[in-house]
Amino acid sequence: MIAYRNLRVALLGAGSVGAQVATLLTEHHDELASRVGAGLDLIGIAVRDVDAPRTAPIDPALFTTDAMGLIESADIVIELMGGIEPARSYILHALNSGADVVTGNKALLAAHGPELQAAAEQVGAQVYYEAAVAGAIPIIRPLRDSLAGDRVKRILGIVNGTTNFILDKMDVEGDTFENALAVATELGYAEADPTADIEGYDAAQKAAILARLAFHTDVPVEAVHREGITQITAAQVAQAQKAGYVVKLLAICERITDPSSGIDGVSARVYPALISRQHPLAAVHGGKNAVFVEAEAAGDLMFYGAGAGGIETASAVLGDVVSAARRHVAGGPGVAETTHANLTILPIDSVSTRYQITLEVSDAPGVLARIASLFSEHGVSVETVQQSIASVESGATRPDALATGTSESSGTATLVIVTHVASERALSRTVADIADQQVVVRVESVLRVEGA
Numbered sequence: 001m002i003a004y005r006n007l008r009v010a011l012l013g014a015g016s017v018g019a020q021v022a023t024l025l026t027e028h029h030d031e032l033a034s035r036v037g038a039g040l041d042l043i044g045i046a047v048r049d050v051d052a053p054r055t056a057p058i059d060p061a062l063f064t065t066d067a068m069g070l071i072e073s074a075d076i077v078i079e080l081m082g083g084i085e086p087a088r089s090y091i092l093h094a095l096n097s098g099a100d101v102v103t104g105n106k107a108l109l110a111a112h113g114p115e116l117q118a119a120a121e122q123v124g125a126q127v128y129y130e131a132a133v134a135g136a137i138p139i140i141r142p143l144r145d146s147l148a149g150d151r152v153k154r155i156l157g158i159v160n161g162t163t164n165f166i167l168d169k170m171d172v173e174g175d176t177f178e179n180a181l182a183v184a185t186e187l188g189y190a191e192a193d194p195t196a197d198i199e200g201y202d203a204a205q206k207a208a209i210l211a212r213l214a215f216h217t218d219v220p221v222e223a224v225h226r227e228g229i230t231q232i233t234a235a236q237v238a239q240a241q242k243a244g245y246v247v248k249l250l251a252i253c254e255r256i257t258d259p260s261s262g263i264d265g266v267s268a269r270v271y272p273a274l275i276s277r278q279h280p281l282a283a284v285h286g287g288k289n290a291v292f293v294e295a296e297a298a299g300d301l302m303f304y305g306a307g308a309g310g311i312e313t314a315s316a317v318l319g320d321v322v323s324a325a326r327r328h329v330a331g332g333p334g335v336a337e338t339t340h341a342n343l344t345i346l347p348i349d350s351v352s353t354r355y356q357i358t359l360e361v362s363d364a365p366g367v368l369a370r371i372a373s374l375f376s377e378h379g380v381s382v383e384t385v386q387q388s389i390a391s392v393e394s395g396a397t398r399p400d401a402l403a404t405g406t407s408e409s410s411g412t413a414t415l416v417i418v419t420h421v422a423s424e425r426a427l428s429r430t431v432a433d434i435a436d437q438q439v440v441v442r443v444e445s446v447l448r449v450e451g452a
């Protein structure tokens with residue numbers, strides 16, 4: 001039975017996601033009303049161009065360019081415009097007018113999340129943002145509520161569909177980066193300008209949001225270490241495959257405490273890394289997303305699904321709208337997000353992980369011993385070494401000549417070295433020293449190995 005007055009919902013934006021939200025709000029009106037205990041009336045949609053064609057049938061009378069006027073009459077404001085301004089000003093205006101806000105705007109939250117949360121707290125309102133990380137996948141609520149009594153140790157996330165699509169295509173079909181990116185763009189996965197995807201900016205924004213929630217500490221997006229996937233080659237992906245790994249762009253949020261070195265804080269970082277093909281994240285194919293959470297009491301949890309798409313993301317938005325509406329009906333203040341832990345945000349060289357280093361070296365006696373001694377000098381322990389020798393005459397490769405001490409070849413050899421866990425600082429010093437050796441033709445790649 002519906003006893004509460006109908007709630008007034010304003011929508012800002014009717015693009016890929018907004019148009020689907022408008023449709024679901026209208027089509028599911030009665031069902032939503034029975035779940036909330038009040039009707040949810042869409043009172044208007046602010047856009048730039050009221051006459052632009054839409055991807056879903058929407059009553060034209062709902063469109064307006066007067067966003068501020070619309071906001072002032074709403075109980076709940078859904079912001080799906082994207083970008084920083086005017087989205088930030090509209091959200092602040094909505095909160096100050098007494099409305100709850102639902103948004104999927106990761107760029108805004110990563111840049112101004114604390115400001116928006118403080119504004120909401122001050123007026124007893126709430127900002128909901130389930131759609132901002134990994135689209136349809138419920139991950140914000142699990143981190144904020146379900147795991148609130150636990151301690152998160154680490155999060156490994158595939159949170160950008162475009163880069164996962166590209167790397168997966170390179171892995172499964174042996175495609176090149178350039179071709180895979182062209183297909184991702186054609187299929188609408190990548191943004192018109194895919195820089196935010198392939199250079200890791202989009203994933204870094206999501207990492208900042210996840211780290212803040214997981215570790216109750218504000219994490220500025222500028223403090224997230226970021227590397228994209230533009231340097232990843234088909235050869236690296238093939239070599240990873242041979243060694244039992246797959247390359248993924250990972251967003252990693254980690255609580256690091258090491259009393260021996262005095263390191264104590266939070267690391268948030270995005271880079272392409274190798275993960276074992278046995279790891280659950282290795283099975284995340286195409287444009288899908290997944291977030292793997294390691295918690296102290298709960299153990300390992302994985303959240304998987306569509307990280308983007310109009311209708312899929314609209315599902316997460318509608319879930320937030322229902323939560324906001326229920327709060328209006330039940331009354332009471334919003335749930336304050338605690339960021340009072342104030343942990344130190346650690347730089348990348350405080351991180352320790354495993355590494356795979358690929359070198360082209362002279363095929364001569366003593367080379368392997370020299371390289372091994374450099375690892376040892378820097379306290380980096382080697383787990384495995386694989387080698388193949390490129391014959392000068394034929395260009396063909398034969399394995400293991402260095403191991404047998406053969407001295408007949410004057411060509412080069414490829415060494416693939418995987419380390420045990422080492423600090424980023426020790427590893428980078430080791431690699432710098434290796435690169436200086438005369439017997440080293442080039443350092444082909446250094447990739448982190450994650451997920452152990």
Ligand SMILES: NC(=O)C1=CN([C@@H]2O[C@H](COP(=O)(O)OP(=O)(O)OC[C@H]3O[C@@H](n4cnc5c(N)ncnc54)[C@H](OP(=O)(O)O)[C@@H]3O)[C@@H](O)[C@H]2O)C=CC1
Nearest residue numbers: 013014015016017047048049080081082104105308309313
């Ligand atoms: N697309 C996706 O798969 C996902 C998107 N998100 C996030 O959701 C949000 C919306 O994304 P998406 O739907 O793809 O965006 P679109 O670019 O498709 O749509 C943006 C909409 O906002 C309107 N708009 C933009 N600027 C203004 C303005 N200044 N005043 C009024 N209206 C404005 C546009 O109006 P007009 O149509 O008239 O130009 C358009 O309707 C973004 O924050 C995005 O990061 C999150 C997860 C996944």
Ligand SMILES: N[C@@H](CC=O)C(=O)O
Nearest residue numbers: 159160161162307308
């Ligand atoms: N461009 C993003 C869209 C969702 O956030 C992606 O590829 O994941």
